[in-house]
Amino acid sequence: MDFEVWPESIELGQLFADQGYELALVGGAVRDMLLHRRSHDLDFCTSARPEQFEPILRKWGSGFWDMGRKFGTLGALKRRKDGTEIRVEVTTYRSDTYNPDSRKPEVDYGDSLSGDLSRRDFTVNAMALRVPDLVFVDPYGGANDLARQILRTPVDPRQSFDDDPLRMMRAVRFVAQLDFRIAADTAEAISEMTERINIVSAERVRDELVKLLLSPHPRAGVEALVESGLADQVLPEVPALQLEIDEHHRHKDVFEHTMIVLDRAVALETGPDGPVPAPDLTLRLAALLHDIGKPQTRRFEPGGKVSFHHHDAVGARLARKRLKALHFDHHLIDDVCNLIAMHLRFHGYVDERWTDAAVRRYAKETGPLYERLNRLTRADATTRNRRKEQVFSAAMDELEDRVRQLRKQEDLDAIRPDLDGRQIMEILDLDPGPLVGKAYRHMLDYRLDHGPADQEEAVEELKRWWADRG
Structure with missing residues (x-):
């Protein structure tokens, strides 16, 4: 299979292997490699626990963060000699369980790469590359779906969307980003389960809409959003345009x-x-x-x-x-x-x-x-x-x-009026208040209508306006 791998991925994989741990590049980075795109943000999963691989990341990178520690995720940054920055996040194999009333999983550590991949949103994101030995892992046919430009879930789509309803929004977003189409059974499940999106926070829905609109094919994404019925839940004013x-x-x-x-x-x-x-x-x-x-x-x-x-x-x-x-x-x-x-x-x-x-x-x-x-x-x-x-x-x-x-x-x-507020108050002998604002707006209108005026002309116009007000 033809793809180019960041040397730093192989280097990091060797550090994990030296300690007896598995490491695999996963998710969008693998998908992008097969599409011959380079990503500077790399996601990995590993057999090691966070406390076991933290020293490896600290040694490898020039920056480190642990905001995702409770989810088993730690991150690091490495700067190349040419100034390029590579950001990596490493997560322990997971086997999540979901509460039906929440899209937030209860994080359970898993024990295999294939098990971890089964919890991914779509098959094109459920591929992995073991490092440092560069073994390609594709248990759900993601490479074939990528070639056919199809979005399909690794497990039954109803189970996938029931576990995490935001995946339905991600499906239409990938239509916009990748110009893919949604597989028939996956699209049917979305249409049947649109109301599940209402347990997702407004911020997460908004973020997916933003990514959709900023994608190369926003029209295709919006049309998929409407056709699926999701728009009736998250942006009902748009399907209402189908008069x-x-x-x-x-x-x-x-x-x-x-x-x-x-x-x-x-x-x-x-x-x-x-x-x-x-x-x-x-x-x-x-x-x-x-x-x-x-x-x-x-x-x-x-x-x-x-x-x-x-x-x-x-x-x-x-x-x-x-x-x-x-x-x-x-x-x-x-x-x-x-x-x-x-x-x-x-x-x-x-x-x-x-x-x-x-x-x-x-x-x-x-x-x-x-x-x-x-x-x-x-x-x-x-x-x-x-x-x-x-x-x-x-x-x-x-x-x-x-x-x-x-x-x-x-x-x-x-553009400003030819007389400022202080001058208006002096000329009309006014104290600060609403009348000054009205006079200021009139002089701004006069400036816009007639262009610049000299001081004498501006004062004369202000006095005329004031006289007309009685």
């Missing part, structure tokens, strides 16, 4: 549209030095959720038309509730929801070109989300009408060019 289409097809399949938008948004991400480096979780989440307000806002209008008025605002509210329930970071939630709320903002420009003041306001108010919002807007333009597509694209190109020209003239991100 029944009226017989005259007066609106698009919203779920299919969303999948296209997700694909297009991914394609619009940039290289590492660009404004939206790939993979970008904020953009991908916004693309996935941008239309989730449509099911609640769909209306059949006179004449057979279908409308989704205010689905942007409703969608932002629904997204905030769901992302909070999944314990996403507050800043990321704000960014995703703001993108959803603003994703229709540009459409008015196509019908009537904005003034410089409106362009300036768009760039200022979108702020750090400007580049992502433009990409989401472009991705969302999925019309099949070639002429409409060209008009829309040309309008977006024009807007972006105008923003670039305005940025050359002034720092749009740093």
Whole structure:
């Protein structure tokens, strides 16, 4: 079998063998070797107990940690001469037992490599390479499944998912990461057991969703999530997009549209030095959720038309509730929801070109989300009408060019009123309070609408506004 092994793996294996212990490389590292990928994080399992192999790891590595000691896991880090860091974790053979109400196993030490491999999630992760003698161990046909790009459990899938329901989420995540398909019996078991996912913490579900979305094939992962029924439990707003289409097809399949938008948004991400480096979780989440307000806002209008008025605002509210329930970071939630709320903002420009003041306001108010919002807007333009597509694209190109020209003239991100709060209080003889804030916002609007003003003009405008208020 053709694969390349880190020399450090063989070195570590020899240290274990010298003490009479077995050591085997396991899990994703073996899978990646067969796929000719190099991994810097290596997982091993061993016949030795933690207290027996701790001295070996301390001697071998330049760093050591033991946060997983209660699970039989210790870790070490080794730096190569070229600066490359290799992180290893070694775990004693295990034979876990599970409480039906929890996915956390009661850790029992096992006595064989094959027994340890049987508790792995999928056959492609249940392969091992004994070191230092480089004997390949594959009791469940993982290499064959890897070649066929199939996800299958080493034991009965119902037992596997009953033991650890998070494995169902990992199955759809591997669809996105590896472009694999789920074996029929495994997929059937997932569909039958989706409610078991509810015993898993929101944080663990969130982490799997993040890995899925940041994978090379996020659309395939989302489609598998929905098809399996898992999305009904963890992200129900997405399968709800599968709206029944009226017989005259007066609106698009919203779920299919969303999948296209997700694909297009991914394609619009940039290289590492660009404004939206790939993979970008904020953009991908916004693309996935941008239309989730449509099911609640769909209306059949006179004449057979279908409308989704205010689905942007409703969608932002629904997204905030769901992302909070999944314990996403507050800043990321704000960014995703703001993108959803603003994703229709540009459409008015196509019908009537904005003034410089409106362009300036768009760039200022979108702020750090400007580049992502433009990409989401472009991705969302999925019309099949070639002429409409060209008009829309040309309008977006024009807007972006105008923003670039305005940025050359002034720092749009740093725009402030021509009078600050202290000056406003002095001119209007005000104490600090809400009126100062209102005056400040008016002067900011004036600055955005008219561009920079000199001191005399700004004072005159502030006094005019104050007089109009009576």
